[in-house]
Amino acid sequence: xxxxxxxxxxxxxxxxxxxxxxxxxxxxxxxxxxxxxxxxxxxxxxxxxxxxxxxxxxxxxxxxxxxxxxxxxxxxxxxxxxxxxxxxxxxxxxxxxxxxxxxxxxxxxxxxxxxxxxxxxxxxxxxxxxxxxxxxxxxxxxxxxxxxxxxxxxxxxxxxxxxxxxxxxxxxxxxxxxxxxxxxxxxxxxxxxxxxxxxxxxxxxxxxxxxxxxxxxxxxxxxxxxxxxxxxxxxxxxxxxxxxxx
Amino acid sequence: xxxxxxxxxxxxxxxxxxxxxxxxxxxxxxxxxxxxxxxxxxxxxxxxxxxxxxxxxxxxxxxxxxxxxxxxxxxxxx
Numbered sequence: 001x002x003x004x005x006x007x008x009x010x011x012x013x014x015x016x017x018x019x020x021x022x023x024x025x026x027x028x029x030x031x032x033x034x035x036x037x038x039x040x041x042x043x044x045x046x047x048x049x050x051x052x053x054x055x056x057x058x059x060x061x062x063x064x065x066x067x068x069x070x071x072x073x074x075x076x077x078x079x080x081x082x083x084x085x086x087x088x089x090x091x092x093x094x095x096x097x098x099x100x101x102x103x104x105x106x107x108x109x110x111x112x113x114x115x116x117x118x119x120x121x122x123x124x125x126x127x128x129x130x131x132x133x134x135x136x137x138x139x140x141x142x143x144x145x146x147x148x149x150x151x152x153x154x155x156x157x158x159x160x161x162x163x164x165x166x167x168x169x170x171x172x173x174x175x176x177x178x179x180x181x182x183x184x185x186x187x188x189x190x191x192x193x194x195x196x197x198x199x200x201x202x203x204x205x206x207x208x209x210x211x212x213x214x215x216x217x218x219x220x221x222x223x224x225x226x227x228x229x230x231x232x233x234x235x236x237x238x239x240x241x242x243x244x245x246x
Numbered sequence: 247x248x249x250x251x252x253x254x255x256x257x258x259x260x261x262x263x264x265x266x267x268x269x270x271x272x273x274x275x276x277x278x279x280x281x282x283x284x285x286x287x288x289x290x291x292x293x294x295x296x297x298x299x300x301x302x303x304x305x306x307x308x309x310x311x312x313x314x315x316x317x318x319x320x321x322x323x324x
Contacts, residue, residue, distance in 0.1 A: 125291060128284075128288060128291075129288075129291070170284060171284070173284070174284070
């Protein structure tokens, strides 16, 4: 079977969100154990219940540096190691740059970018030693194109891409790959909250004629996590229905 | 003392895949043994594991030769 993750151990941050939960479930379906990180314990436990015995719940507030440092060791202890890290957690604090508060800039950078770096650094030690590892960071189309009202979010997502390329170059010789997935518009509570007229307008800009689903992202994550993707590193895989071709 | 030296040399030989004869105490990991910067990080990780000690980043940066490693471990481990 291709894309077989039997025996692999994955940590997914933001695992209670639509995309994070789909990624965790897909990796588990292919045989991986999955540690689920997020801020809401109950929501994580609901995801874990759907996945079954392969899931481990690791509640974490990624805005807290000490909690970030403790997460990889906790996941390793729960699963006996860590082969796949999925930096999926992210938040938005949208505002026009002229009105953007320092605090909202910092929070978004801390959670979306700095936590991803710290978790990657912690995970790399074991991966390098094992001569196998996969780090997959969920960036965004706006990290490449920019977006009005999202200077902080777009900067954090562009930062992830630069981080990924640098890490990829550092550890490629050790069998560890580091890649990004850049979703376009994905069906989620965030996009469902948009007015219908705006959703229609967004969809018109997508050649595929529809928003993406969390499963579209999960399939990309499964590929990048798999042994078959061993020669793919430092890349950003755009999963956006053709809305931007880069 | 010589035990530490033997264990350090064994790790270096295994990790860098170099001939044991080249791993003298004066040998520089990068200049003489063909290590790259990532190899030196991995060597420090291997020393930490073998000797059950923690090598802080500022000390690790000063471990450039086989002798540096042996001296640090003799002074700080066990």
